[in-house]
Amino acid sequence: MTRITLGWDIVSRFVRPLFVLVLFLMGGSAFGASKVYQKPSEFVKSALGSVPKTQAIRLTAHQQRAVKAILGKNYKTRSVRHWTKGDKTAFILEEIGKTEYITTGFVVKKGQIESVKVLVYRESHGGEVARKSFTNQLRKTSLQRNRRISRKPRNIAGATLSVRAMTKLARLALYLDGEK
Amino acid sequence: MSSEQPRRRRAFARRWHRWLGVIAAIPVLWLCVSGLILNHADHLGLHDQEVKNEWVLRHYRQLPDGEPVGLRIGDRLVWGWGGMVFLDEKLLELPGELKGAVAVRGYLAVATDEAVGVFDGMDEMEIQLDDLSLPEGGVVSVSESDDHLMVLSEGGWVRMSEEFLDYESDHLFQAKVVSLRGLDDAGVEVAEKVVQSRGAMPLSRVILDAHSGRLFGWPGWLMTDLTAVSLIVLTLLGLRLFPKRKG
Numbered sequence: 001m002t003r004i005t006l007g008w009d010i011v012s013r014f015v016r017p018l019f020v021l022v023l024f025l026m027g028g029s030a031f032g033a034s035k036v037y038q039k040p041s042e043f044v045k046s047a048l049g050s051v052p053k054t055q056a057i058r059l060t061a062h063q064q065r066a067v068k069a070i071l072g073k074n075y076k077t078r079s080v081r082h083w084t085k086g087d088k089t090a091f092i093l094e095e096i097g098k099t100e101y102i103t104t105g106f107v108v109k110k111g112q113i114e115s116v117k118v119l120v121y122r123e124s125h126g127g128e129v130a131r132k133s134f135t136n137q138l139r140k141t142s143l144q145r146n147r148r149i150s151r152k153p154r155n156i157a158g159a160t161l162s163v164r165a166m167t168k169l170a171r172l173a174l175y176l177d178g179e180k
Numbered sequence: 181m182s183s184e185q186p187r188r189r190r191a192f193a194r195r196w197h198r199w200l201g202v203i204a205a206i207p208v209l210w211l212c213v214s215g216l217i218l219n220h221a222d223h224l225g226l227h228d229q230e231v232k233n234e235w236v237l238r239h240y241r242q243l244p245d246g247e248p249v250g251l252r253i254g255d256r257l258v259w260g261w262g263g264m265v266f267l268d269e270k271l272l273e274l275p276g277e278l279k280g281a282v283a284v285r286g287y288l289a290v291a292t293d294e295a296v297g298v299f300d301g302m303d304e305m306e307i308q309l310d311d312l313s314l315p316e317g318g319v320v321s322v323s324e325s326d327d328h329l330m331v332l333s334e335g336g337w338v339r340m341s342e343e344f345l346d347y348e349s350d351h352l353f354q355a356k357v358v359s360l361r362g363l364d365d366a367g368v369e370v371a372e373k374v375v376q377s378r379g380a381m382p383l384s385r386v387i388l389d390a391h392s393g394r395l396f397g398w399p400g401w402l403m404t405d406l407t408a409v410s411l412i413v414l415t416l417l418g419l420r421l422f423p424k425r426k427g
Binding site: 039040041044051053054055056076077078079081083092101120122 | 305306311312
């Protein structure tokens, strides 16, 4: 009886990590599927109560330079749409994490980010930035004079590029709010 | 217990150790070599080296299925293939499957089922329209009428405003549907070249997935698991054979 128990102990000692390894390999085999968390129209509707008339900021050369300083490159479009209701403005912005665009919704109120939500995440890794524990770190942040964010979010191991992209987008939303 | 029994056990262990060792030799060697290479991927510059092999690119879904389709707008070719949209050889940053394209007031409007991108003469995207600016139900096609961009959705044609930000709908709106066609042989050749050059995978990633077995699907990771199990058994058998023989 003791020999059987001992034998099972040895087997389970080796089998358990092996099982974990198999699960890890199976889980990691998904290549690059995009995940839609919320449609942009639903985000704006939920953030502002309704979808107001669409407005757009057409970036001037000066604004383009400022945007380039924030993103390290030009924004993908020359005009950026926004939706304003009362003192709240919603932006739907996109930036590349590693190779794919992350579509994110921002609501800015009185120069501070009121809410952030990742709407579409297309990268195969780094999806942790869509979690509330991360996006909440960007709430109540504002833009400093040097166009840096007032409180940097903590990095997530394995999602560094996505964290950087999200931080850049938060800075961009705050900058555009001041330019509209 | 007779003295025959331990001897038989040792012979059994030795036989299994020998054969398992031979069978597992090549996979174990591969795991060791690839593991060593991956450990020095930075020094070897494996992150910068690219793999463009067709099989590898198809495996990573970098080479799309189906055929490329497109249409000519003047001397420009707008084409799409497997969720990617191109203007001549430039990849357009538009999500979705190509549905159509049309020239409007000096702009080029390119439509996918998810968005419409409006490009200027320098191929820069002026604005990207999504479900916040487009009718519900996705874009079916685009056209032009009276210097306005017309968008066809499931509910019929709508006319976009001059700034492309809003639309008005009227059941009387009509426009000519722009149809997409398969590219000719020369076009397909160019398309394959463009897509293949864009979809190259870093060598380090390919080796990592080959190391874990994922590159070869479930048989790959099953083989990796079996190799790992073999190593465990070999270790146990080795420990069993380690003590010196009595007498």
